Amino acid sequence: xxxxxxxxxxxxxxxxxxxxxxxxxxxxxxxxxxxxxxxxxxxxxxxxxxxxxxxxxxxxxxxxxxxxxxxxxxxxxxxxxxxxxxxxxxxxxxxxxxxxxxxxxxxxxxxxxxxxxxxxxxxxxxxxxxxxxxxxxxxxxxxxxxxxxxxxxxxxxxxxxxxxxxxxxxxxxxxxxxxxxxxx
Numbered sequence: 669x670x671x672x673x674x675x676x677x678x679x680x681x682x683x684x685x686x687x688x689x690x691x692x693x694x695x696x697x698x699x700x701x702x703x704x705x706x707x708x709x710x711x712x713x714x715x716x717x718x719x720x721x722x723x724x725x726x727x728x729x730x731x732x733x734x735x736x737x738x739x740x741x742x743x744x745x746x747x748x749x750x751x752x753x754x755x756x757x758x759x760x761x762x763x764x765x766x767x768x769x770x771x772x773x774x775x776x777x778x779x780x781x782x783x784x785x786x787x788x789x790x791x792x793x794x795x796x797x798x799x800x801x802x803x804x805x806x807x808x809x810x811x812x813x814x815x816x817x818x819x820x821x822x823x824x825x826x827x828x829x830x831x832x833x834x835x836x837x838x839x840x841x842x843x844x845x846x847x848x849x850x851x852x
Contacts, residue, residue, distance in 0.1 A: 781814055
């Protein structure tokens with residue numbers, strides 16, 4: 669989901685060209701919507717209606733343990749007869765991270781909650797050193813409570829890695845975002 673002006677992704681602050689490149693590297697279509705927080709659910713429901721009309725029966729979500737998130741995705745999907753599938757639900761965080769790192773995925777922290785983490789975490793790769801630092805800071809190392817957000821730039825499913833240039837740190841509404849752009 670993008671911001672209302674379409675210039676950034678809603679929670680991660682990523683420009684659309686990064687999302688486009690990520691989808692292309694994965695060989696997947698990208699469907700977006702533009703929304704503020706006030707109309708987020710309505711826009712999301714509209715996209716679900718389009719998916720359902722196209723034959724989609726199941727939506728996959730990456731929530732691990734936040735019950736309100738699970739309830740929300742189940743409710744909105746249910747409104748369109750789509751099953752919400754949460755394959756990571758209640759899996760141990762450390763095991764998920766170990767699988768992610770062992771598989772060869774690369775992710776960069778691009779947003780942090782200022783109340784939970786310092787902006788110095790921005791730009792860090794998700795490796796065991798970063799996982800240890802996140803845990804030492806007292807946050808969930810998978811960021812389940814919105815402490816931080818990442819962008820995945822490489823892994824076994826990627827045709828080619830995304831190369832990102834790191835720019836300025838931008839503060840907005842209690843979060844710090846790392847501006848990123850594609851390196852061609």
